[in-house]
Amino acid sequence: MTVQPAPAPRAAEDTGVFPLPLAAAVHRTFPEGPARIDDAFSARHFADLTTLYGVEHHPEVAARGTGNTFAVMAAALLADLSAGPVDAELVVVAHTTPDLDCRLAAVTALSVLVPGDPQVLTVADCGTAAPFVALELAGRYVRRHGYRSAAVFVLDQATLPYETGRDLAGDAGVALLFSADGAAGQLAVRRASGVGPDDVPGLAPALLDGLGCDPDVPLVLGPGLDADSGPAGHTGRRLRAPAGLPASATLTELVAEARRAPHEDRLALLDHDPETGELSACLLRRDI
Secondary structure (H helix, E strand, C coil): CCCCCCCCCHHHHCCEEEECCCCEEEEEECCCCCEECCCHHHHHHHHHHHHHHCCECCCCHHHHECCCHHHHHHHHHHHHHCCCCCCCEEEEEEECCCCCCCCCCCCHHHHHHHHCCCEEECCCHHHHHHHHHHHHHHHHHHHCCCCCCEEEEECCCCCCECCCCCCCEEEEEEEEEEECCCEEEEEEEEEEECHHHHHHHHHHHHHHHCCCCCCCCCEEEEECCCCHHHHCCCCEEEEEEECCCCCCCHHHHHHHHHHHHHCEEEEEEEECCCCCCCCEEEECCCCC
Protein backbone atom coordinates (compact mmCIF):
# COMPACT_ATOMS: atom_id res chain seq x y z
CA MET A 1 0.00 0.00 0.00
CA THR A 2 1.32 3.41 -0.96
CA VAL A 3 0.87 6.10 1.64
CA GLN A 4 0.44 9.56 0.17
CA PRO A 5 1.67 12.54 2.21
CA ALA A 6 -0.95 14.96 3.43
CA PRO A 7 -1.39 17.86 1.03
CA ALA A 8 0.23 21.15 2.00
CA PRO A 9 -2.14 23.91 3.13
CA ARG A 10 -3.43 25.90 0.19
CA ALA A 11 -2.18 29.43 -0.32
CA ALA A 12 -5.79 30.63 -0.25
CA GLU A 13 -6.07 29.57 3.38
CA ASP A 14 -2.82 31.32 4.29
CA THR A 15 -4.07 34.59 2.83
CA GLY A 16 -7.53 34.32 4.36
CA VAL A 17 -9.31 33.94 1.02
CA PHE A 18 -12.88 32.70 1.40
CA PRO A 19 -13.14 29.35 -0.41
CA LEU A 20 -16.25 30.32 -2.40
CA PRO A 21 -16.81 33.37 -4.63
CA LEU A 22 -19.23 36.04 -3.51
CA ALA A 23 -22.59 35.68 -5.27
CA ALA A 24 -24.59 38.55 -3.70
CA ALA A 25 -24.37 41.12 -0.92
CA VAL A 26 -27.12 43.31 0.55
CA HIS A 27 -27.50 45.70 3.46
CA ARG A 28 -30.53 47.33 5.02
CA THR A 29 -31.47 49.65 7.86
CA PHE A 30 -34.80 49.01 9.55
CA PRO A 31 -37.40 51.47 10.83
CA GLU A 32 -39.19 50.95 14.12
CA GLY A 33 -40.31 47.34 14.26
CA PRO A 34 -43.28 45.40 15.61
CA ALA A 35 -41.59 43.53 18.47
CA ARG A 36 -42.40 44.76 21.98
CA ILE A 37 -40.47 43.86 25.13
CA ASP A 38 -42.69 45.43 27.78
CA ASP A 39 -44.65 42.27 28.58
CA ALA A 40 -44.42 40.66 32.02
CA PHE A 41 -41.95 37.94 30.97
CA SER A 42 -39.57 40.43 29.34
CA ALA A 43 -39.72 42.78 32.31
CA ARG A 44 -38.68 39.96 34.66
CA HIS A 45 -36.04 38.73 32.23
CA PHE A 46 -34.32 42.09 31.81
CA ALA A 47 -34.57 42.91 35.52
CA ASP A 48 -32.91 39.60 36.42
CA LEU A 49 -30.32 39.94 33.67
CA THR A 50 -29.19 43.41 34.67
CA THR A 51 -29.14 42.58 38.39
CA LEU A 52 -26.97 39.52 37.86
CA TYR A 53 -24.39 41.41 35.83
CA GLY A 54 -24.52 44.78 37.54
CA VAL A 55 -25.72 46.55 34.40
CA GLU A 56 -27.86 49.68 34.54
CA HIS A 57 -31.47 48.85 33.68
CA HIS A 58 -33.53 51.21 31.49
CA PRO A 59 -37.15 49.94 31.67
CA GLU A 60 -38.38 53.17 30.06
CA VAL A 61 -36.79 52.04 26.77
CA ALA A 62 -38.95 48.91 26.74
CA ALA A 63 -42.02 50.91 27.70
CA ARG A 64 -41.77 53.48 24.92
CA GLY A 65 -40.40 51.60 21.93
CA THR A 66 -40.62 48.65 19.62
CA GLY A 67 -37.86 47.00 17.70
CA ASN A 68 -36.87 44.35 15.19
CA THR A 69 -35.67 40.96 16.30
CA PHE A 70 -32.67 39.42 14.58
CA ALA A 71 -35.04 36.80 13.17
CA VAL A 72 -37.18 39.47 11.47
CA MET A 73 -34.13 41.28 10.08
CA ALA A 74 -32.52 38.07 8.85
CA ALA A 75 -35.71 37.06 7.05
CA ALA A 76 -35.87 40.44 5.29
CA LEU A 77 -32.21 40.29 4.26
CA LEU A 78 -32.70 36.74 3.02
CA ALA A 79 -35.50 37.96 0.75
CA ASP A 80 -33.26 40.78 -0.51
CA LEU A 81 -30.50 38.36 -1.50
CA SER A 82 -32.47 36.69 -4.27
CA ALA A 83 -35.79 36.81 -6.06
CA GLY A 84 -36.20 33.09 -5.42
CA PRO A 85 -35.27 30.66 -2.62
CA VAL A 86 -31.70 31.09 -1.40
CA ASP A 87 -29.68 27.90 -1.55
CA ALA A 88 -27.16 27.80 1.32
CA GLU A 89 -25.74 24.67 2.88
CA LEU A 90 -24.26 26.73 5.72
CA VAL A 91 -25.74 29.76 7.49
CA VAL A 92 -23.76 31.85 10.01
CA VAL A 93 -25.31 34.71 12.01
CA ALA A 94 -23.03 37.25 13.72
CA HIS A 95 -23.90 40.01 16.17
CA THR A 96 -22.23 42.19 18.79
CA THR A 97 -25.17 43.16 20.99
CA PRO A 98 -27.69 40.59 22.28
CA ASP A 99 -30.99 40.05 20.51
CA LEU A 100 -34.10 42.04 21.38
CA ASP A 101 -36.12 39.00 22.46
CA CYS A 102 -34.45 35.97 24.05
CA ARG A 103 -37.40 33.77 23.05
CA LEU A 104 -36.52 34.00 19.36
CA ALA A 105 -33.35 33.11 17.47
CA ALA A 106 -32.30 34.12 13.98
CA VAL A 107 -30.54 30.83 13.32
CA THR A 108 -33.70 28.89 14.24
CA ALA A 109 -35.76 31.02 11.86
CA LEU A 110 -33.20 30.69 9.07
CA SER A 111 -33.01 26.92 9.51
CA VAL A 112 -36.66 26.90 8.45
CA LEU A 113 -36.57 29.69 5.85
CA VAL A 114 -33.50 28.41 4.00
CA PRO A 115 -34.40 25.19 2.17
CA GLY A 116 -32.36 22.03 2.35
CA ASP A 117 -31.74 21.71 6.11
CA PRO A 118 -28.60 23.91 6.26
CA GLN A 119 -26.07 23.82 9.07
CA VAL A 120 -26.64 26.96 11.18
CA LEU A 121 -24.25 28.70 13.59
CA THR A 122 -24.14 31.89 15.65
CA VAL A 123 -21.09 34.06 16.40
CA ALA A 124 -21.32 36.41 19.41
CA ASP A 125 -19.19 37.96 22.16
CA CYS A 126 -16.48 38.99 19.69
CA GLY A 127 -17.03 42.75 19.73
CA THR A 128 -16.70 44.48 16.38
CA ALA A 129 -14.65 41.53 15.12
CA ALA A 130 -17.87 39.47 14.95
CA PRO A 131 -18.33 39.68 11.14
CA PHE A 132 -14.70 38.79 10.51
CA VAL A 133 -14.81 35.85 12.91
CA ALA A 134 -18.02 34.71 11.20
CA LEU A 135 -16.36 34.82 7.77
CA GLU A 136 -13.34 32.90 9.05
CA LEU A 137 -15.55 30.29 10.71
CA ALA A 138 -17.75 29.94 7.63
CA GLY A 139 -14.68 29.50 5.43
CA ARG A 140 -13.34 26.71 7.63
CA TYR A 141 -16.66 24.85 7.58
CA VAL A 142 -16.94 25.24 3.81
CA ARG A 143 -13.47 23.74 3.36
CA ARG A 144 -14.02 20.94 5.84
CA HIS A 145 -17.39 19.81 4.47
CA GLY A 146 -16.99 20.75 0.82
CA TYR A 147 -20.03 23.02 0.86
CA ARG A 148 -20.87 24.74 -2.42
CA SER A 149 -22.90 27.55 -0.86
CA ALA A 150 -22.93 29.56 2.35
CA ALA A 151 -24.61 32.67 3.75
CA VAL A 152 -23.36 35.05 6.45
CA PHE A 153 -25.72 37.48 8.24
CA VAL A 154 -24.35 40.34 10.37
CA LEU A 155 -26.97 42.06 12.53
CA ASP A 156 -27.28 45.07 14.85
CA GLN A 157 -30.06 45.78 17.35
CA ALA A 158 -30.46 49.05 19.25
CA THR A 159 -33.73 48.73 21.25
CA LEU A 160 -32.28 47.22 24.41
CA PRO A 161 -33.44 48.32 27.88
CA TYR A 162 -29.99 48.24 29.50
CA GLU A 163 -26.52 49.64 29.08
CA THR A 164 -24.47 47.75 26.48
CA GLY A 165 -21.26 49.76 26.49
CA ARG A 166 -21.70 50.32 22.75
CA ASP A 167 -22.82 53.28 20.71
CA LEU A 168 -26.07 52.07 19.14
CA ALA A 169 -27.78 53.98 16.33
CA GLY A 170 -30.49 51.62 15.11
CA ASP A 171 -31.42 48.24 13.67
CA ALA A 172 -29.46 47.19 10.59
CA GLY A 173 -27.90 44.21 8.90
CA VAL A 174 -25.77 42.86 6.09
CA ALA A 175 -26.12 39.52 4.30
CA LEU A 176 -23.48 37.88 2.12
CA LEU A 177 -24.18 34.90 -0.12
CA PHE A 178 -21.33 32.74 -1.40
CA SER A 179 -21.65 30.02 -4.03
CA ALA A 180 -19.47 27.96 -6.33
CA ASP A 181 -20.83 29.86 -9.33
CA GLY A 182 -20.74 33.31 -7.69
CA ALA A 183 -19.54 36.17 -9.88
CA ALA A 184 -19.60 39.21 -7.56
CA GLY A 185 -16.02 38.96 -6.35
CA GLN A 186 -13.83 37.26 -3.79
CA LEU A 187 -13.45 38.09 -0.08
CA ALA A 188 -10.40 37.59 2.08
CA VAL A 189 -10.11 38.22 5.84
CA ARG A 190 -7.24 38.42 8.29
CA ARG A 191 -7.16 39.33 11.99
CA ALA A 192 -4.64 40.12 14.71
CA SER A 193 -5.29 39.86 18.46
CA GLY A 194 -3.95 41.83 21.41
CA VAL A 195 -3.59 45.05 19.42
CA GLY A 196 -3.71 48.36 21.31
CA PRO A 197 -4.73 51.64 19.67
CA ASP A 198 -1.12 52.80 19.39
CA ASP A 199 -0.17 49.56 17.60
CA VAL A 200 -2.70 49.95 14.77
CA PRO A 201 -0.72 52.25 12.40
CA GLY A 202 2.26 49.90 12.47
CA LEU A 203 0.45 46.55 12.34
CA ALA A 204 -2.34 47.41 9.90
CA PRO A 205 -0.12 47.67 6.77
CA ALA A 206 1.21 44.13 7.27
CA LEU A 207 -2.30 42.80 7.82
CA LEU A 208 -3.57 44.46 4.64
CA ASP A 209 -0.46 43.46 2.69
CA GLY A 210 -1.08 39.83 3.66
CA LEU A 211 -4.41 40.10 1.87
CA GLY A 212 -2.75 41.41 -1.28
CA CYS A 213 -4.01 44.95 -0.67
CA ASP A 214 -1.99 47.67 -2.39
CA PRO A 215 -1.50 51.01 -0.57
CA ASP A 216 -3.68 52.87 -3.08
CA VAL A 217 -6.77 50.65 -2.69
CA PRO A 218 -9.86 52.50 -1.31
CA LEU A 219 -10.13 51.70 2.40
CA VAL A 220 -13.18 51.66 4.68
CA LEU A 221 -12.24 52.53 8.27
CA GLY A 222 -14.39 51.15 11.06
CA PRO A 223 -15.91 53.41 13.76
CA GLY A 224 -13.07 52.47 16.13
CA LEU A 225 -10.53 54.14 13.85
CA ASP A 226 -9.95 57.69 12.70
CA ALA A 227 -7.90 59.01 9.80
CA ASP A 228 -4.79 59.39 11.98
CA SER A 229 -4.99 55.90 13.48
CA GLY A 230 -5.33 54.16 10.13
CA PRO A 231 -2.50 52.28 8.45
CA ALA A 232 0.74 54.15 7.87
CA GLY A 233 1.66 54.51 4.21
CA HIS A 234 -1.86 54.08 2.83
CA THR A 235 -2.41 56.49 -0.07
CA GLY A 236 -5.85 55.48 -1.34
CA ARG A 237 -9.23 57.00 -0.58
CA ARG A 238 -10.43 56.55 2.99
CA LEU A 239 -14.10 56.12 3.79
CA ARG A 240 -15.74 56.13 7.21
CA ALA A 241 -18.14 53.39 8.24
CA PRO A 242 -21.31 54.64 9.97
CA ALA A 243 -21.22 54.93 13.74
CA GLY A 244 -23.65 53.09 15.98
CA LEU A 245 -23.56 49.75 14.14
CA PRO A 246 -20.87 47.80 15.99
CA ALA A 247 -21.31 44.58 14.00
CA SER A 248 -22.42 45.60 10.52
CA ALA A 249 -20.88 49.08 10.02
CA THR A 250 -17.78 48.14 8.03
CA LEU A 251 -19.48 45.59 5.78
CA THR A 252 -22.37 48.00 5.26
CA GLU A 253 -20.00 50.66 3.93
CA LEU A 254 -18.08 48.10 1.87
CA VAL A 255 -21.26 46.91 0.15
CA ALA A 256 -22.45 50.49 -0.37
CA GLU A 257 -19.11 51.61 -1.81
CA ALA A 258 -19.00 48.59 -4.13
CA ARG A 259 -22.27 49.83 -5.63
CA ARG A 260 -21.17 53.48 -5.74
CA ALA A 261 -17.86 52.64 -7.41
CA PRO A 262 -18.39 49.69 -9.77
CA HIS A 263 -15.13 50.59 -11.57
CA GLU A 264 -13.01 49.77 -8.49
CA ASP A 265 -11.46 46.31 -8.79
CA ARG A 266 -10.51 46.16 -5.13
CA LEU A 267 -11.96 47.57 -1.93
CA ALA A 268 -10.57 47.02 1.56
CA LEU A 269 -11.75 47.59 5.08
CA LEU A 270 -10.06 47.82 8.45
CA ASP A 271 -11.57 47.82 11.93
CA HIS A 272 -10.19 47.86 15.46
CA ASP A 273 -11.99 47.13 18.70
CA PRO A 274 -10.10 48.79 21.57
CA GLU A 275 -12.08 46.75 24.12
CA THR A 276 -11.13 43.33 22.75
CA GLY A 277 -7.85 44.32 21.05
CA GLU A 278 -8.95 42.74 17.76
CA LEU A 279 -7.64 44.29 14.54
CA SER A 280 -9.52 43.00 11.50
CA ALA A 281 -9.00 43.52 7.78
CA CYS A 282 -10.94 42.44 4.71
CA LEU A 283 -10.34 42.74 0.97
CA LEU A 284 -12.98 42.50 -1.74
CA ARG A 285 -11.53 41.62 -5.14
CA ARG A 286 -13.74 41.99 -8.17
CA ASP A 287 -11.05 41.30 -10.77
CA ILE A 288 -11.25 37.51 -10.44
